[in-house]
Amino acid sequence: MRPLDEGFLNLIGPLHARRADNGTYILAWRATADHANRYGVVHGGLLSTLADVAIGMNLARLTSTVEVTLTLNLSLDFISQAREGDWIEAHVELNKEGGRVRLGQCRIVVGDSLVVRGTAVFYVP
Numbered sequence: 001m002r003p004l005d006e007g008f009l010n011l012i013g014p015l016h017a018r019r020a021d022n023g024t025y026i027l028a029w030r031a032t033a034d035h036a037n038r039y040g041v042v043h044g045g046l047l048s049t050l051a052d053v054a055i056g057m058n059l060a061r062l063t064s065t066v067e068v069t070l071t072l073n074l075s076l077d078f079i080s081q082a083r084e085g086d087w088i089e090a091h092v093e094l095n096k097e098g099g100r101v102r103l104g105q106c107r108i109v110v111g112d113s114l115v116v117r118g119t120a121v122f123y124v125p
Helices: 044-060
Strands: 016-019 025-030 070-078 087-096 101-110 113-123
Touching (some): 044 070, 044 101
16 A cells, blocks of 8 residues: 545545555545544544545546545445444445445444444536
8 A cells, every 4th residue: 555645634634545446545644643532532523534535535546547536425334333433435336437426335443343433426627
């Protein structure tokens, strides 16, 4: 995996990316104490950010010219917890890749354990 160096992501990372078998990028990072609440559980807002960035980045990079994507809707189901020290991965499936409105899904996992399931709608101006 290679580190991503993109503005806001530097504050929550380092995030790493690698190409998945389906052609999308998997985003991942190691959770630290800075990412967790007082109970050692990774903050839901950070997991929301990871889902938003993972889906949006994959939709933006469909062509050789990276397109601006704006989040219209992000829906998440929190299934289980991620904890300090966990290696957390966001796996993306793209549902609608063309046009101005695009759709994607994300599974955030720790190992084989599903932590968050999400769907998003993005707008390409």
